Amino acid sequence: MADKKPLLAFDDIHVEVEGTEVVKGVSLTINPGETHAIMGPNGSGKSSLSQALMGHPSYEITGGEAYLNGESILDMEPDERSRAGLFLAFQYPLAIPGVTVANFMRAALQSHRGKDADMSDFRKLFKAQMDDLGIDHAFATRYLNEGFSGGEKKRIEILQMAMLQPKVAVLDETDSGLDIDALKTVAEGINRFHNDSNGMLLVTHYQRLLNYVKPDFVHVMMAGRLVKSGGAELALQLEDKGYDWVAAEANQKVEV
Amino acid sequence: MADAAQRQKDDLSLLNADYATRYGFKDPVDYFHKGARGVNHEVVEMISKMKNEPRWMADRRHEALDVFLSKPTPQWGNTKLLNEILYDNIYYFMKPIEQQGKSWDDVPEYIRNTFDKLGIPEAEKNFLGGVSAQYESEVVYHSMREDLQKQGVVFLDMDSGLREHEDIVKKFFGTVIPTDDNKFAALNTAVWSGGSFIYVPPGINVEIPLQAYFRINAENMGQFERTLIIADKGSRVHYIEGCTAPVYSTDSLHSAVVELIALEDAYIRYTTIQNWARNIYNLVTKRATAHKNATVEWVDGNLGSRLTMKYPCIQLVGEGAKGEILSVAFAGQDQHQDAGAKVIHAAPNTSSRITSKSISKDNGRASYRGLAKIHKNAVNSKISVECDALLIGEDARSDTYPTMEIDNEQVRVEHEARVSKVAEEQLFYLTSRGLSEDDARLLIVNGFMEPFTKELPLEYAVELNRLIELEMEGSIG
Numbered sequence: 038m039a040d041k042k043p044l045l046a047f048d049d050i051h052v053e054v055e056g057t058e059v060v061k062g063v064s065l066t067i068n069p070g071e072t073h074a075i076m077g078p079n080g081s082g083k084s085s086l087s088q089a090l091m092g093h094p095s096y097e098i099t100g101g102e103a104y105l106n107g108e109s110i111l112d113m114e115p116d117e118r119s120r121a122g123l124f125l126a127f128q129y130p131l132a133i134p135g136v137t138v139a140n141f142m143r144a145a146l147q148s149h150r151g152k153d154a155d156m157s158d159f160r161k162l163f164k165a166q167m168d169d170l171g172i173d174h175a176f177a178t179r180y181l182n183e184g185f186s187g188g189e190k191k192r193i194e195i196l197q198m199a200m201l202q203p204k205v206a207v208l209d210e211t212d213s214g215l216d217i218d219a220l221k222t223v224a225e226g227i228n229r230f231h232n233d234s235n236g237m238l239l240v241t242h243y244q245r246l247l248n249y250v251k252p253d254f255v256h257v258m259m260a261g262r263l264v265k266s267g268g269a270e271l272a273l274q275l276e277d278k279g280y281d282w283v284a285a286e287a288n289q290k291v292e293v
Numbered sequence: 294m295a296d297a298a299q300r301q302k303d304d305l306s307l308l309n310a311d312y313a314t315r316y317g318f319k320d321p322v323d324y325f326h327k328g329a330r331g332v333n334h335e336v337v338e339m340i341s342k343m344k345n346e347p348r349w350m351a352d353r354r355h356e357a358l359d360v361f362l363s364k365p366t367p368q369w370g371n372t373k374l375l376n377e378i379l380y381d382n383i384y385y386f387m388k389p390i391e392q393q394g395k396s397w398d399d400v401p402e403y404i405r406n407t408f409d410k411l412g413i414p415e416a417e418k419n420f421l422g423g424v425s426a427q428y429e430s431e432v433v434y435h436s437m438r439e440d441l442q443k444q445g446v447v448f449l450d451m452d453s454g455l456r457e458h459e460d461i462v463k464k465f466f467g468t469v470i471p472t473d474d475n476k477f478a479a480l481n482t483a484v485w486s487g488g489s490f491i492y493v494p495p496g497i498n499v500e501i502p503l504q505a506y507f508r509i510n511a512e513n514m515g516q517f518e519r520t521l522i523i524a525d526k527g528s529r530v531h532y533i534e535g536c537t538a539p540v541y542s543t544d545s546l547h548s549a550v551v552e553l554i555a556l557e558d559a560y561i562r563y564t565t566i567q568n569w570a571r572n573i574y575n576l577v578t579k580r581a582t583a584h585k586n587a588t589v590e591w592v593d594g595n596l597g598s599r600l601t602m603k604y605p606c607i608q609l610v611g612e613g614a615k616g617e618i619l620s621v622a623f624a625g626q627d628q629h630q631d632a633g634a635k636v637i638h639a640a641p642n643t644s645s646r647i648t649s650k651s652i653s654k655d656n657g658r659a660s661y662r663g664l665a666k667i668h669k670n671a672v673n674s675k676i677s678v679e680c681d682a683l684l685i686g687e688d689a690r691s692d693t694y695p696t697m698e699i700d701n702e703q704v705r706v707e708h709e710a711r712v713s714k715v716a717e718e719q720l721f722y723l724t725s726r727g728l729s730e731d732d733a734r735l736l737i738v739n740g741f742m743e744p745f746t747k748e749l750p751l752e753y754a755v756e757l758n759r760l761i762e763l764e765m766e767g768s769i770g
């Protein structure tokens with residue numbers, strides 16, 4: 038197993054937003070087939086880390102390195118990172134007025150396949166993925182995220198992931214805003230997507246998603262750092278006891 | 294001096310690189326008749342003579358010329374560019390061929406090729422009820438489907454309209470836009486040639502669009518088509534107008550007058566996709582009158598030209614009449630689109646909606662100039678105005694000049710104006726899915742235009758998106 042190349046590896050990543058450092062040295066390695074979860078209090082830097090990895094211009098990576106499939110990505114534009122196999126499901130997906138979900142999806146897939154690539158299978162593929170995720174076909178002709186409910190937006194994010202088949206998918210609170218049935222459908226979608234050759238990074242506040250999508254590792258992020266890592270059982274402990282004890286433990290470590 | 298001229302020429306050809314290959318080609322033409330430059334009573338008389346017109350029309354022309362000569366250049370809009378028009382340098386009448394064709398085979402090959410390249414015969418076969426193709430001053434090809442002819446629908450070039458339906462023309466010509474309405478309307482009235490004449494008999498529904506295509510080929514050409522559309526009681530018609538011209542280093546002038554009359558319960562939609570080369574002055578007067586319970590819709594797309602000044606107007610003169618004006622303007626480098634809309638409510642229970650979308654890119658400038666007027670008697674009327682401007686690049690400019698004149702209290706008026714930039718967040722969202730920044734920006738721009746594009750027949754929507762793609766190429770920030 039030692040020769041297995043990590044899919045995503047980042048080393049001592051620092052992120053600044055608006056001149057403030059919000060991620061203060063985070064390292065993580067995701068190998069093929071692995072699912073990692075990051076949990077942590079509000080404002081601890083989980084989204085900032087995700088956005089910075091994807092290349093958001095406001096989230097500046099001021100230190101560290103990040104590799105996708107062994108290739109450094111920090112000099113890549115967001116679209117290059119996407120085409121290299123990185124995917125981020127947004128915590129707050131944006132509305133693009135006047136652009137239908139179908140047109141957008143076609144353009145995105147075309148960009149992955151190449152400008153002149155054949156797209157004749159698009160409709161069929163798109164419909165099948167919508168069906169799998171329980172998305173009404175009417176969404177295909179609606180404008181992307183415009184007037185979508187919170188849960189609908191999250192489903193459309195997963196639809197995009199399913200269509201683009203990334204190597205590593207970072208899902209930022211995809212479970213929040215979903216009703217019980219939707220959570221199940223989305224979790225099934227994630228599980229269908231996940232296989233031995235891709236990796237998942239789930240950012241979540243709740244155990245309930247992890248009931249369906251079993252993580253191999255759970256990390257706790259606090260104040261811009263990963264302060265504790267463990268297996269799936271850590272998420273249960275957090276659900277039970279909150280974050281205070283992790284914070285206390287972390288502080289102790291710092292003091293020692 | 295010569296240097297500057299050459300530089301301007303180079304700039305222009307650079308700017309219009311794509312336009313030049315797709316629409317900007319020019320034909321070497323032996324004109325059947327090419328008058329001298331400049332306009333005067335002799336020229337006016339000559340035009341009228343060549344057309345063998347009734348005397349009343351000739352008199353109308355002469356009166357109009359006097360109005361044109363005496364009216365000062367407008368002191369609003371882009372006065373700098375308006376003052377640069379060299380009226381004496383323009384050819385006011387060019388007749389490319391002696392006889393109009395009824396089949397494309399009748400049209401000289403070089404002209405046929407032009408319209409072939411523009412896709413007109415193809416569109417005619419596929420989805421149009423009738424086609425009129427104007428080249429310089431005159432319509433060189435005209436045809437209409439037989440079933441429409443049998444229903445009594447009249448679709449002719451304006452010259453033939455005057456010859457064959459003098460009574461109707463005499464009754465309506467100049468009633469919506471009087472000669473002295475503005476300097477350019479007066480000029481058009483003096484030297485008009487070509488354009489479309491449409492009459493739809495009562496109760497007839499023309500289900501497929503009729504189209505006219507206006508092509509300027511010669512340098513310093515002035516094209517002054519005159520269009521008159523009358524939809525009689527309870528009838529319906531959709532008319533589409535397209536325009537292009539070659540790229541020259543000196544300017545041409547397009548100054549049309551379009552009058553629409555929708556009688557009781559009638560419906561007219563008038564769609565324009567203008568895609569002028571960037572050396573065209575496009576100064577057009579378009580106005581409609583909607584009678585009782587009639588509906589008029591202007592769908593007006595403005596691309597290209599150096600300066601466009603165009604404010605489609607609807608006069609709601611009958612109770613329950615409705616008007617809708619949907620316009621887009623794209624102002625690229627060195628262009629000014631001064632476009633807008635006017636609605637005049639002169640009867641009770643009338644309603645209107647104006648949606649104006651503009652995109653300014655590089656140092657382009659798009660202005661919205663609007664008038665919404667509600668007369669005292671127009672009780673229970675509704676107006677809604679929405680202006681949306683998108684700026685691309687730091688030097689892009691947009692301005693809004695809305696005027697509201699409301700003379701009674703029982704009306705509902707909504708007005709919204711927004712100026713936005715392509716949002717970083719939106720760009721990031723799209724690029725994070727693999728789209729290049731240019732593609733992402735184009736998608737956002739197309740989305741911005743979508744409320745307009747979706748009103749177009751599919752073929753035109755596709756074409757418009759392509760045109761916007763060309764305009765967007767190489768855009769910055």
Ligand SMILES: Nc1ncnc2c1ncn2[C@@H]1O[C@H](COP(=O)(O)OP(=O)(O)OP(=O)(O)O)[C@@H](O)[C@H]1O
Nearest residue numbers: 054055059077078079080081082083084085086095
């Ligand atoms: N665009 C921004 N401008 C200013 N401050 C920001 C911006 N984005 C994030 N921050 C700040 O960075 C810190 C981390 O925020 P982030 O959104 O990464 O937290 P999070 O862990 O995702 O929280 P949550 O669980 O609430 O989603 C917060 O203090 C937040 O206010």
Ligand SMILES: [Mg+2]
Nearest residue numbers: 083084085128
């Ligand atoms: Mg977050």
